[in-house]
């Protein structure tokens with residue numbers, strides 16, 4: 001495993017960079033976590049993440065009252081969303097070690113539009129007990145950097161109109177972000193420099 005200290009970013013070719021993306025970070029409270037890209041081997045961890053989030057968090061992420069995930073539904077959703085998505089998908093994971101096992105505490109995803117590879121959809125998900133510790137902000141900033149290196153110039157998402165935390169995270173990008181109210185949700189567009 002290659003660990004890249006966030007203070008000393010290593011510039012590698014994009015393909016290689018994609019494979020080894022790995023970095024050590026700390027939450028606001030000083031708890032260490034890692035950022036890395038997901039692989040197909042992460043299915044059990046992704047399934048565990050979906051089963052571990054609250055009803056409120058599921059509602060904000062999926063914009064509907066999704067029932068609690070059982071293992072089978074969580075695995076199906078993890079495959080559909082992240083591992084077998086029809087759109088080219090990258091998933092950035094924030095992970096910690098608990099009892100010597102890796103656990104996902106946050107996730108940023110982007111899906112490249114097959115009709116226009118300069119456009120991508122994105123979303124964030126942080127476990128309830130880890131929210132408010134700066135992880136969503138780090139994930140989004142890193143997601144923007146990586147998507148930009150992949151040629152994406154415009155990132156899109158839909159958020160709940162009451163999702164003030166997500167709007168705050170977006171505001172911390174210091175990039176042009178536009179919002180449009182559409183059918184009960186806020187459509188977000190981030191223009192990458």
Ligand SMILES: CC(C)(COP(=O)(O)OP(=O)(O)OC[C@H]1O[C@@H](n2cnc3c(N)ncnc32)[C@H](O)[C@@H]1OP(=O)(O)O)[C@@H](O)C(=O)NCCC(=O)NCCS
Nearest residue numbers: 057060061123124125126131132133134135136137166168
């Ligand atoms: C939205 C989400 C990804 C943000 O991740 P996070 O790790 O909690 O965000 P951060 O800790 O980086 O917080 C960003 C800012 O919001 C503030 N904030 C975080 N949680 C807050 C809360 N519950 N109430 C008020 N402010 C809050 C933080 O203080 C921070 O501002 P600051 O740096 O000025 O203090 C996370 O809350 C989440 O997964 N929510 C459910 C799913 C969702 O809404 N996804 C987005 C739609 S795709």
